[in-house]
Amino acid sequence: MIENRPWLTFLSHAIVLLGIVVVAFPVYITFVASTHDQVTLLQAPIPMLPGDHMVENYRQVLFEGVGAASAGAPPVLLMMFNSLIMAVVIAVGKIAISIIAAYAIVYFRFPLRMTFFWMIFITLMLPVEVRILPTYEVVANLGMLNSYAGLTIPLIASATATFLFRQFFLTVPDELTEAARIDGAGPLRFFWDVLLPLSRTSIAALFVIQFIYGWNQYLWPLLITTDESYYTVVMAISRMMNVVDAAASWNLVMTCTLLAMIPPVIVVVLMQHWFVKGLVETEK
């Protein structure tokens, strides 16, 4: 579109800038808050400029926990490690399981194939929260409370990812499958040599989505972890705010929040590169 209307240009830029401010401002405030001490934050005008307690706050949060007011939460470094394990295992697990399930549903003819597909599809309508009590019961009976297995396995099954891979496989031309058959590639080789490389883009996209999904899990870790060494960072943040007797250490809570934001941002930035590259390369 080639237009030369200075007013329109100005207006559209103004709207974009406004949008950026609206999104970025709270993040900025979080950052500012994480660089002050507790007392400053409890006084009336919230500071708008960074203070001088940054190093101290981050060191304390990362290595010592939020202190007496932290309701027993461990150092954030450990919780971030737990979150990372949870997010990575869930993302990788979901992708691995659902790509195999989609492969079976699209490429093999077996009895009740469509029934299985619809069964998987229908679970799309049931979010974690709906089935959380029965799932808890199962996990508890299996003795998986307070373990990484308990944190991750129940969240791995994914109808969304299965469905997305199915849709992608359906767009792979039949002729490609046939060419591979004539070349002598069996089902596993075809999957490994052809389908998987072609799915790179979808895998990258799903990894981003599922990583963030796993990282942001709140209710599930809250339910099944009582041992604080399995706490995840997102659930810990809310615990820190609900201290009973003392004033919440907002500076530390904000520090923790900011730290919790970093891994998803890294994943998005790294994967975005891959994502675009994948898009360009597999395009016919």
Added chain:
Amino acid sequence: MAGVSIRSVKKSYGEIEVIHGIDCEIADGEFIVILGPSGCGKSTLLRMIAGLEEITAGEIAIDGRVVNDLEPKDRDIAMVFQNYALYPHMTVYDNMAYGLRIRGMSKAEIDMRVKKAAAILELDGLLARKPRQLSGGQRQRVAMGRALVREPSVFLFDEPLSNLDAKLRVQMRIEIRRLHQTLKTTSIYVTHDQVEAMTLADRLIVMNAGRAEQIGSPMEVYARPATTFVAGFIGSPAMNMLPGRLGDDGTVEVAGVRLPVAAPVAGTAGRPVTVGMRPEHIARADQGTRTFDLHVDVVETLGADTLVHGRIGGAGNELIVRLPGSVTTGPGDVVPLAVAPQNLHLFDAETGARL
């Protein structure tokens, strides 16, 4: 290298039968073209030979071995697809080498074969590229290269040139012909383009609605079409077909005109027949030798020839004539024409079979 035998092969999808029994013996080294209109079952037949489609009834044998229950990879065939079906994420080299690697061939042997095929197909400089970095014609050549390196006993082609532009199609057609002359590998080639079919084929299988209407050399099919379908399908512009009746003295009557027939046809006088004349076999005549007159409607000048559309003997009996050079005639004129008796084709009016 091997021959292919197709014996009473049928194909049904559920209740619907789409191939109604085809028989054909293909000799070692022969170039066979399967020609027919869209939806007649050409691809289905080819894919049954390839092993991509199950054979409902009948038998297909390659090199004397029945392959009905063999996987495609065990049939010693290679196929070139209409949309190339190259692996988009592999380089040209890997595309060609993939099948060989699966077969567990040594690296040196693979390298030698790929280089050789690349040289034949002039792909030398492109081996490191991905398919999306190639033009349509180059992709087509890679697809052929992938088939070539396998050194199969039968090549199968499913409309390999239909995605190319006209000029490239002519060029690739000649290349395929040349390739076959050097390799002499049995080839089965599906197309709906009659020029491709006529120029490439040692023998043609002309198919219509799941049946082989005629199997024969291009000249045979052109000179002695077995049915009105074949007669109308081969040749451009299509053969003129007019309703007529057998006369009693070795003649046939068309639109009130008596034409002599080369070989007398069995059957009583008055039997209804379809009379076919190719536009290029009708010649201009002078008053003495003329057999009928054409009332000209439209004249199309092609440069080398002129197509004259008109009627003989009143309405309905439309005729197209191809006359060499440019012809000075116009709508409303009457042009005297003649056709040699051996160039008349007679078909049964009901069944369409050649008499």
